[in-house]
Amino acid sequence: METIKAAEKALKDVFCDRYVFRIPPYQRPYSWTQEQAADLLDDLIWAAGDEKPAEQPPYFLGSIVVIKDPNYPEADVVDGQQRLTTLTILMSVLREFATTADGKANIDIFLRQKGNSLLGTKDVPRLTVRQRDAEFFRKCIQDGDEGGILEAADTDARQRMITTRDYFRRTLGEMSAVDRDRLLPFAVQRCYLVVVEASDQSSAYRIFSVMNDRGLDLTATDILKSDIIGAIDTEDQQEAYNAKWEALEDGLGREAFGDLFAHLRMIHRKQKMRGSLEREFRDYVNPVEKPREFIDSELRPSAEAFERILEPDPSQTKRYRLLKGLHQLDNQDWQPPAIKFMVEHHANDEEIVQFLKRLDRLAYFLFASRANVNDRLTRYAAVLTDMEEGTALQDGKALDLTDAEKMDFKLTLGGNIYLNQRTRRPILLRLDEMLSDGTAHYDHALVTIEHVLPQNPAADSEWLAHFPTQEIRNEWVHRLANLVLLSRYKNPAASNYDFTYKKDTYFAQSGDSAYVLTSQVRQELEWTPAVLKARQEKLLARISHVWELG
Numbered sequence: 142m143e144t145i146k147a148a149e150k151a152l153k154d155v156f157c158d159r160y161v162f163r164i165p166p167y168q169r170p171y172s173w174t175q176e177q178a179a180d181l182l183d184d185l186i187w188a189a190g191d192e193k194p195a196e197q198p199p200y201f202l203g204s205i206v207v208i209k210d211p212n213y214p215e216a217d218v219v220d221g222q223q224r225l226t227t228l229t230i231l232m233s234v235l236r237e238f239a240t241t242a243d244g245k246a247n248i249d250i251f252l253r254q255k256g257n258s259l260l261g262t263k264d265v266p267r268l269t270v271r272q273r274d275a276e277f278f279r280k281c282i283q284d285g286d287e288g289g290i291l292e293a294a295d296t297d298a299r300q301r302m303i304t305t306r307d308y309f310r311r312t313l314g315e316m317s318a319v320d321r322d323r324l325l326p327f328a329v330q331r332c333y334l335v336v337v338e339a340s341d342q343s344s345a346y347r348i349f350s351v352m353n354d355r356g357l358d359l360t361a362t363d364i365l366k367s368d369i370i371g372a373i374d375t376e377d378q379q380e381a382y383n384a385k386w387e388a389l390e391d392g393l394g395r396e397a398f399g400d401l402f403a404h405l406r407m408i409h410r411k412q413k414m415r416g417s418l419e420r421e422f423r424d425y426v427n428p429v430e431k432p433r434e435f436i437d438s439e440l441r442p443s444a445e446a447f448e449r450i451l452e453p454d455p456s457q458t459k460r461y462r463l464l465k466g467l468h469q470l471d472n473q474d475w476q477p478p479a480i481k482f483m484v485e486h487h488a489n490d491e492e493i494v495q496f497l498k499r500l501d502r503l504a505y506f507l508f509a510s511r512a513n514v515n516d517r518l519t520r521y522a523a524v525l526t527d528m529e530e531g532t533a534l535q536d537g538k539a540l541d542l543t544d545a546e547k548m549d550f551k552l553t554l555g556g557n558i559y560l561n562q563r564t565r566r567p568i569l570l571r572l573d574e575m576l577s578d579g580t581a582h583y584d585h586a587l588v589t590i591e592h593v594l595p596q597n598p599a600a601d602s603e604w605l606a607h608f609p610t611q612e613i614r615n616e617w618v619h620r621l622a623n624l625v626l627l628s629r630y631k632n633p634a635a636s637n638y639d640f641t642y643k644k645d646t647y648f649a650q651s652g653d654s655a656y657v658l659t660s661q662v663r664q665e666l667e668w669t670p671a672v673l674k675a676r677q678e679k680l681l682a683r684i685s686h687v688w689e690l691g
Contacts, residue, residue, distance in 0.1 A: 147337040152202075152228070153329040155336060156251040161214045162207070162268045164222045166380040167370030169363075169387070170271060170298035173223045178305040181227055182312060185328055186320075194327035202228075204335035211340065219367060221334075222270070226278075227305060228328075229268050233282050234309040235325050238318075248325065252283050272380055274298050282306060361418040362390070362399050365428070368419075369436070372429040382436055389444040393451070400473065401447050405439070407477040411522035413515060446483040450476060457490065463497040466574060467504055469567035474517045475504040478524045485528070492534065499540045500524075502688040505571065506542055509553045509564055547690045555681055559619035565590060569626055569658065572680060575687045576657040589627045591647075593668055594618050595637045603639045607669045617670060622677035626656040640668040 188200040205221025218225065229252065236248040256263040270278045277299050280286040294300050313321055366386060373379045390398045403418055409425040422428070428435035453464040467475055479500060486492045503524075507517050523539035532538050542550065558565050569590060596618055598604035608614045617623050625648060638647060644663045665672055685691065 145337070145339050147204075147335055149333050150336050151330060152251075152332050152334065155334055156228075156232075156267045156329070158254055159214055160207075160209075160216050160267070161254065161265055162216050162218055162225055164226075164268075164270045165217050165367075165371070166272050166376060167367060167383045167386075168218070168222055168271060170274065170296070171223065171226050171301055172298070173227055173301060173305065175304050175308045177223075178227055178230075178308055179312075181224075182231065182309065185231075185324060185332070186316075188332075189320075189324050189327040194323060194330050197327055197331050200327075200332045202332050202334050204337060206337045206339065209338045209340070211338070216338070219339075224334075225268055226270060226302070230282055230302065230306050231309055231328075232325065233285060234306060234313060235321070237285065237310070238313060238321055251329065271298075272376065274302075278302060360395070360399050361422070362395075362402050364419045365402065365422055368423070369428045369432045372432040378433070382433060385436055385441065389441060393444055393448055397447065397451060398444070400476075401444055401480075404447070404473075404477040404480055405443060407518075407521075408481050408525060411525050413518045442484045442487070443480055446480050446487065447476070449483065450479055459494045460490070460497060462574060463494070463501050466501055466571045467497075469570055470504055470508050471563060471567070472508075472514070472517065474514070474521055475500055478521055478528065481525060481528055495534060496540075499534075502542065503540055505568070505688070506546060506550045509568060510549060511561070511564070542690075544691070550688075551681065551685065551690055554621065554684055555677070557619035558621055559590065559592070559624060565624075569621075569624060572621065572684060573626060573656050573658045575683050576661075576680075587629060589629065591625050591627050592618060592636065593623050593625060593640070593643070593662055594673075597637070599637055602637060607667070613670060617673045620673075620677060621680045622673045625659040625662055627659070628656075 185200070188197065190197055203221070203224060205225065206219040207216035207221075208219060209216040232248055232251050236245050236252070239245040239248055252267055254265040254267065256265070266279055266283050268283075269275050274296065277294070281294075282302060294303050313324075316324075370379050370383050370386065373382055393401060402422060403414070405426060406414065406418060406422050410421060414421055426435070428439075450464060453461040455461050467479075479497065482496045483493055486496070503520070507520065512520070520539060527538045527540065534540075554568070558568060566588060570588065594604060594608060594614065594617060595602075598608070598614070608617075627648075644665070648659050648663055661676075662668075
């Protein structure tokens with residue numbers, strides 16, 4: 142029967158014979174920095190104050206979640222390993238400062254359970270960290286053995302352990318003996334953890350999920366990792382696949398790795414998410430059924446494809462241009478089909494380019510028409526279904542636009558583009574890239590849009606000679622032909638300059654000359670409705686050619 146219980150416990154009742162804490166191999170490595178360790182120690186020093194430890198108000202250190210059989214001390218730590226590890230390092234350093242054998246022994250009982258020769262038992266550490274770092278941690282921290290530390294501290298986790306230990310040594314060494322001797326009695330008597338014990342994995346992960354939903358630094362991928370790695374049958378294999386998992390997560394970065402799981406859920410589910418990511422991932426991806434196959438055959442190739450999507454290779458010119466254009470959009474809904482196709486066709490660059498060209502057109506159509514999230518996901522779900530059926534690259538399927546959609550797209554692009562604040566910048570950047578034939582690449586931190594014909598020309602300006610009425614100005618002012626890109630903040634005063642001065646000064650700065658839309662304007666001798674009409678036709682013809690709008 143599943144059981145869950147929680148209790149507030151002083152540290153003396155946590156680091157005791159009732160618990161033998163173990164960090165499972167699928168957990169993340171020790172990752173606290175010196176800053177986080179310093180925050181913990183500073184809080185303890187402040188809370189300890191100047192009074193007797195037993196007279197101080199209690200201090201709450203947070204919570205931990207463990208999987209534990211009520212009849213045995215072994216407790217696998219699901220959440221709280223960073224705090225338990227750091228407290229163990231702190232107690233080991235305080236033991237170093239103890240000046241008597243009894244003093245050291247009094248602290249040592251919080252670091253290890255003493256063996257009994259009559260019972261044939263050995264000393265057991267109160268905490269055993271992940272297998273790959275366990276011997277190092279036991280020797281260098283819990284046993285205080287300095288031998289081989291520099292040679293063995295060859296991972297980030299081990300280096301952080303040593304950095305934390307050395308920081309505690311320096312800080313405690315600067316304290317008076319009286320203040321230092323007061324610290325540990327206060328910690329073990331008046332500092333409390335809420336210990337949440339679950340009798341099985343599923344209960345522990347439900348708690349883990351709830352804590353995540355309430356804002357603690359846990360993610361759905363952390364929960365799923367525990368689930369998936371925990372389903373692997375042997376500890377050696379858990380360790381091996383944990384290393385694979387962490388390499389993939391480090392390669393993508395924690396945030397993008399979480400995005401990847403959402404995309405994999407979409408590939409399988411093909412619907413908008415209605416519950417939590419971890420629940421839908423379990424239900425529709427079901428990675429725990431064959432955890433090793435999931436990591437090797439789906440997670441790894443998908444992560445590699447996703448990395449190529451997020452950081453496209455400039456040497457693959459066509460693919461690079463298309464992906465850079467897609468990244469300008471304000472949503473990531475196009476990414477699941479891209480991941481799936483690139484995994485399945487990874488050896489065929491031409492097919493990938495053809496797919497991305499059509500995905501680019503579809504994504505920009507949905508973007509420009511301001512399709513809502515439900516409409517977008519329904520359309521991309523249909524693309525995923527076509528991919529499963531092997532028809533994604535055939536005409537007339539979800540990846541293509543209907544004749545009516547092509548007409549709507551052209552009408553949108555030919556209208557007052559500037560008035561839609563969310564779509565205008567990506568569309569202009571994509572058009573500029575089309576005009577450059579891929580020869581120009583922009584990486585400006587700032588891109589703004591300027592009108593050539595001002596929105597509100599002065600009554601005595603030259604603009605009114607060519608655009609004498611508000612009706613004529615309204616016809617052109619917000620359309621593609623009248624817009625240019627700048628790599629700086631707009632100058633409100635410059636917006637009303639006459640055309641010759643504006644193009645020779647305001648549009649002539651070196652950064653802006655890279656934009657084809659801007660450099661083309663500088664080649665014009667005058668700016669009239671006839672020039673705008675011809676320019677509009679050329680721009681729309683270029684878009685229709687690239688996106689095959691007919």
